[in-house]
Amino acid sequence: xxxxxxxxxxxxxxxxxxxxxxxxxxxxxxxxxxxxxxxxxxxxxxxxxxxxxxxxxxxxxxxxxxxxxxxxxxxxxxxxxxxxxxxxxxxxxxx
Numbered sequence: 001x002x003x004x005x006x007x008x009x010x011x012x013x014x015x016x017x018x019x020x021x022x023x024x025x026x027x028x029x030x031x032x033x034x035x036x037x038x039x040x041x042x043x044x045x046x047x048x049x050x051x052x053x054x055x056x057x058x059x060x061x062x063x064x065x066x067x068x069x070x071x072x073x074x075x076x077x078x079x080x081x082x083x084x085x086x087x088x089x090x091x092x093x094x095x
Contacts, residue, residue, distance in 0.1 A: 001075065003066060005034040032069045034062040 002025060008014050021029045034040075040050050040059035050059040070076045081089045 002029045003032070003034065004029065006036050007033045008036045030066065030069055032062065032065045034059070034066065037062070 002021060004018055004021065007018065018029075018033065035058055037050075037057065037059035039054065039057045043050050043053060043059075050057065050063055054060060067076075071078045083089050
């Protein structure tokens with residue numbers, strides 16, 4: 001599978017490349033793209049994930065959409081969390 005990242009939708013070359021990839025590789029190219037986002041670069045260099053500082057940032061939303069697409073297309077199994085009586089969360093396969 002291919003994931004298009006650091007995509008700037010207003011740049012013609014980015015649109016052309018995305019179109020080329022989809023034409024050449026079809027369904028192997030994910031529908032979701034990760035747009036250009038300064039916070040992604042800053043957070044990665046700081047040793048944090050895109051979700052650590054701002055869950056509502058463009059990068060966090062885009063990467064959440066990537067995970068949703070992977071689950072929807074059954075590329076990765078869906079997980080859910082359960083909280084036990086002591087307040088500890090554990091992750092389990094859904095279903």
